[in-house]
Amino acid sequence: MAESMKGLHRSHRCTEVSNENIGQEVTVMGWVQKRRNLGSLIFIDLRDRSGILQLVFDDSTSDAEVLKKANELRSEYVIAATGIVRKRDGAVNNDLKTGDIEIDVKTLRILSESETPPFPIEENSNTKEELRLKYRYLDLRRPDMQRNLILRSKVTTFMRKFLENEGFIEIETPMLTKSTPEGARDYLVPSRVHPGNFYALPQSPQLFKQLLMCSGYDRYLQIVKCFRDEDLRADRQPEFTQVDMELSFVDIDDVIDVNERLLKSLFKEVLDVDIELPIKRMTYKEAMERYGSDKPDTRFGMELVNVSDVVKDCEFGVFANAIKDGGTVRGINATGQGNMPRKKIDKLVEFVKGIGLKGLAYIQIADDGSIKSSFAKFMKDEEMDALIKAMDGKNGDLLLFAADKTKLVFDCLGALRLELADQMGIIDEDKFNFLWVTEFPLFEYSEEQERFVSMHHPFTMPMEEDLDLLDSDLGAVRSKAYDIVLNGYELGGGSVRIHQGDIQEKMFEKLGFTKEDAHERFGFLLDAFKYGVPPHAGLAFGLDRLIMLMAKRDNIREVIAFPKVKDASCLMTDAPNVVDEKQMEELCLASTYVEEKE
Known part of the structure; x- marks a missing residue:
């Protein structure tokens, strides 16, 4: 007893x-x-x-x-x-x-007293994750899980203190707010007091932190829960935590400076890791051209090579037609993999097909210099030699090529270089490679909506030298946006915001909003901007992702106390779940799903 x-x-x-x-x-x-x-x-x-x-x-x-x-x-x-x-x-x-x-x-x-636990409470458990999450309160007793959450506490405490010393004020913003459907789907909360109306849970405190700049608070900080109703991945959750900040009277360099010093101090204090400043910067265009990704992992090479000019006149239809249709042909050199078995190459082909590419072309250069290729019969000897030279191909190398629309080629080769690096074991897991990616496109074209949409959000400032392009070439307009990348993960992102009324109106116009639409969605912000708004900019870190990388884990569920699984459910509490009829009636709600099921 x-x-x-x-x-x-x-x-x-x-x-x-x-x-x-x-x-x-x-x-x-x-x-x-x-x-x-x-x-x-x-x-x-x-x-x-x-x-x-x-x-x-x-x-x-x-x-x-x-x-x-x-x-x-x-x-x-x-x-x-x-x-x-x-x-x-x-x-x-x-x-x-x-x-x-x-x-x-x-x-x-x-x-x-205790019953026999369903799994051993020990370090580095081999228990299936589903069982661990069902009994999460037991899983959290394991020493490695406790170290992760203690690390998380140390990081948040340090960041608060550092930013407080930099003049930031921590201010809480609302959890129940207005839905502004531009981007990911909102989680909606029905109002009992206002039947038929809904709150939205915030995807970000974006509008409120800009209002705080209008209110003169100068430097705002919040470690805050945010919510997005989107498909999950290993580094995403429906509810996640941001280290959110906004600064007045600043430009890009000011935001980058304070955050570089924050990261340097944090990694030294918590992990005893030295980060060299300044952190390297790379434009979005360069990142895509070299790595096929706007969040490149720079711990290894295997960079993309554009060979479109080399093969544009060849008789290999896959290459020639892609270029003719406005696309591109690019390749990567898997150094030392020239003897890769055909079965493994076929698996790589299936890998890129899963992303949307129709196939991969390849050249295998054996150790003795002999060549096997999936398209050699369509190439003249001098064309093949020129292609291998362009790829810096040497004995023992495997050259892989993608030909299609440029964006799809980037996506596929960007993912393929990561897959190959993992298979080849060439990534130094002890490295922390930081990178700023800058000059993102302001707009991206949505095939689904058949219009240009904001790559980040409609309050991002265009680069001043690109303002004239708003009336002639939306796809070429660059933004004053910046992401901080670590080891192939977007660690945080932000931008300089628009504070001039005429530029904001032009932005809404180019996104297809009428003045009435813009005021319906964002009227409270636009009204606030009539009363003197300072130039301002901000950034938000994904805290869960930051802790995952600092703890050297490959899944953010390992650094969150009570996470959801891939279908956004909680195996421990069985959420989400049905509610009783009385609650539904009070909220003036009925479930069409239940009716269809019956």
Whole structure:
């Protein structure tokens, strides 16, 4: 039967006990990790969030009642033990911080009993993720999970303090706001007081933080939950956390400067990693041309090569037709992979087909210089030689080519270089390669909507030298937007905002909004801008992604306490779920899905 805490106080966490406490009486509390009964001795490994400490029950020093309780202990029982710290009599465990000491227990209380857990509470569990998430409260007891969440706490605490010292003020913005459908889908919340009307959960505090600049707060900060109803990936969740900031009277360099210093200080303080400043900058155009991605992983080479001019006159229809139709032919050199078996090449072909490409062309250069190619019969010898030279192909290399619309070629080769680098094991996992990507296009064309849409949001400032292009070539207009990239992940992004009324009106016009549409969606912001708005800019870090990379995990669920799975459900609480009829009636709602099911 569980006992109470009455009159008992914990003096130390497990690993706070050290050699300095030898001979002293301490009281520790936690979970039983393991029990070993050697007859005259019982050893208990006690675990709390700090680590493990060995308890000893000795029939020559412990009374009969204590020994009886010690015999009852099982894994995950919660106990409190009081005893004397002493040097270990047996072997020292160098893997433990407390590996050379133990507690000779004099009193023991069983605070809570436990059933046998559905999986072992241990480091680097091989348990299926579905089971771990169903019993997340047990999964979170595991030391590696606790380290991840403690790391997260350290990071947020440090960032708050750093930005406070830089003059930022933390201000909370609303969770229940107005839907402004431009971008990802909103999560909607029905209003009981206003039947038929809905709040939206914020995808970002964007409009509110711009209003705070209008209100004169100069530098705003918030570590805030945001929500997007979109398909999930390993580095996405329906609810996620941003480190959100906005600054007045600044331009691009000012925002980059404060965030570079923040990252340098953070990585040094938390990971003891030195980041060299300034962080390299690369334009969006250069990133796409070299890496096929606007968030390139620069820890390895294998850059894209544009060979369109080399093959434009060849008789290989796949190449020639792609160029004729306004597309491109580009390749990557998988150095040293010239002997790759055909089955593996076929898998690479299937990989890019999954992204939308019809196929891959390839040249295998054997170690002796002989060549195998999927399209050699359509090429003259001099054309093949020129192509290999353009790709810097050498004996033992595998050259892979994509031919199609330029965007699709970028997407496919950008993903393929990552897949190959992973297969080849050429990525240095100990590196933290930061990169600023700048000068994003202001607009991108949506085939689905058959119009230009904002690449970021409609309040992003065009580059001043491109303002004239707003009336002639929307696709060529560059924005004053910037992303911070780390090891192939977008870590954060931001932009200089439009604060001039005429440019904002022009932006809405080019996005297809009438003045009435714009005022209906964003009227409160536009009205605020009539009363003196400072030049301002901002940035938001994805906190979950930042912690994932700092913890060297490959899934953000490993650094979130209670995450959702890929269908946006929670396996532990069984959310989302149906609500009772009375609640639906109060909200003036009915589910058409239920009616169809019936």
